[in-house]
Amino acid sequence: MLSLSRVVNHPLFNFAFFMGIRQVTKRLPLEDPTYLWSLRILYVVCQFIAVGMNYWLIWKVNKKNDTTPLRYVEPAQQQWDGTESEDKLVSTTFKEYDVAEIKKVIKQAFTGIAMIGFLHFQFKFVQPLIIQSIMVFKTFFTSKEARIHIWNESTTSGPLRRPFKADSPFGFMPGGKQPKTDKASIKKAEKAMKAE
Numbered sequence: 001m002l003s004l005s006r007v008v009n010h011p012l013f014n015f016a017f018f019m020g021i022r023q024v025t026k027r028l029p030l031e032d033p034t035y036l037w038s039l040r041i042l043y044v045v046c047q048f049i050a051v052g053m054n055y056w057l058i059w060k061v062n063k064k065n066d067t068t069p070l071r072y073v074e075p076a077q078q079q080w081d082g083t084e085s086e087d088k089l090v091s092t093t094f095k096e097y098d099v100a101e102i103k104k105v106i107k108q109a110f111t112g113i114a115m116i117g118f119l120h121f122q123f124k125f126v127q128p129l130i131i132q133s134i135m136v137f138k139t140f141f142t143s144k145e146a147r148i149h150i151w152n153e154s155t156t157s158g159p160l161r162r163p164f165k166a167d168s169p170f171g172f173m174p175g176g177k178q179p180k181t182d183k184a185s186i187k188k189a190e191k192a193m194k195a196e
Helices: 004-008 011-026 033-064 094-123 126-141 144-149 181-194
Strands: 070-075 088-093
Touching: 011 033, 011 126, 033 094, 033 126, 033 144, 070 181, 088 126, 088 181, 094 126
Parallel strands: none
Antiparallel strands: 070 088
């Protein structure tokens, strides 16, 4: 049986959703200056509501106060100069991990606002204002944190098991290096830390 969450998070649904919104926006009078100011205001209001909902989600996580310990090895990251950092052992709790993940989403939201603002004011693109005004809510309600803390989905296995696997940009293949939770990787990281 397909769950609503799986359908809404599927890459083909995202593509169809985006194309449907795009077709609707083609029929709107986007060159009308009064309409354009309304779209700008709508975009800004939607973004601030989405950021506010993320802060509400942080409040909800803090209220739940899940202090279950979480240990994993964060994979090495490539630095700006091309070298790789060491694998890093992370010891945290579910609450701290969830709050950190939501803060990453908030940071990404402000980056997205800057990018859409640049595209709109520099290149006069209007469609991204409409699309992002809608997509921001879809993104929030289908995020892993919302699925855990709002929709109460299971975190014992699958994509909601902490630490979260890095998603690929297009949703088809796992992206990049993944966090390791096996005992051998954790012991190896502990030994590396003690050796330093």
